[in-house]
Amino acid sequence: MSSTSEPAAVPPRRGRGRPPRGExxxxxxxxxxxxxxxxxxxxxxxxxxxxxxxxxxxxxxxxxxxxxxxxQVFEAAIEVAFAPAFNAPGAVADGPLDGVGERLTRFIFGIWENPTTRTPLLAIVRSAVNNDTAAAVFRRLIGAQLLRRVAAQVEREDAELRAELAAAQLVGCAMLRYVIKVEPLASADLEQIVARVAPVVQGHLTAP
Structure with a gap:
């Protein structure tokens, strides 16, 4: 009596570059x-x-x-690094419009002051300054995810321009303080900076 043995099960091959299931x-x-x-x-x-x-x-x-x-890898890395900033519109909207400048200023500088979020932000800004492709990704992501959402909270005909001017004010100050490290701005007390910058940001967003 002859017996036939079943062939051993062969695990399915996975294509090159595809991860095992569950990983x-x-x-x-x-x-x-x-x-x-x-x-x-x-x-x-x-x-x-x-x-x-x-x-x-x-x-x-x-x-x-x-x-x-x-x-696309760079853009995905930006999204993760900028996740806290994408909550800015909620923080800005949480209160009366006449305090929006200070809330936005404190929120943005708070992200830069935090070492956990400052390191990837520095890498992103440096890459965007030195490379056109990185700059295009940076603009697209910030425009879609942050500026337009902030503009939606400001009931003005030129809300998008206002949001961009406010962002320019904050990004410019952040560049000088954290990237270029121009003194005395780089070592100035944060409350002093907020007190001087917030009214300007408020003016960009809500002034007639």
Whole structure:
């Protein structure tokens, strides 16, 4: 009597660059963490998908699988880093309109003062200043996610321009204080800065 043995089960092959089941979330987060560190240390131009993959301990095809191009990886890293800033419209709207300038000023400077959010912000700003592609991603994300939402809280015909002028005021001050580190602004007391800047931001948003 002959017996036939069933062939051993062969696990399905996974395509190059695709993660095993159950690892997708952890792998994606690991890639994003590595990308933020690479962009922070090297800037946009000197960072490569291969370098991000190596830092994350994955194949570069896996980075493409999750995010696509380096530009898309950069944009995803910005979204994570700017997540607190995307809550700004809620913080701005939480109170009377005549105090919107101070609330927005305190919120934005609070993000820069926090070391956890300041490090990726510095990398993003430096990349945007030195590279057109990074700058385009930065503008698109900030315009869609932050400025338009802030403008929606201001009931004026030129609300978008007002929001952009307010943002320019705050970004300019942040650049001088945290990136270029111009004195005495770089070491000035935060309350003194808020007291001087907030009325200007308020004027941009609500003045006739």
């Amino acid at each position: 997708s979330t952890d792998t994606r987060d690991r890639i994003l963490t590595a990308a933020r560190e690479e962009f922070s240390e090297r800037g946009y131009e000197k960072t490569s998908v291969r370098g991000i993959a190596k830092a994350a301990g994955v194949d570069s095809a896996l980075v493409h699988h999750y995010f696509g191009t380096k530009e």
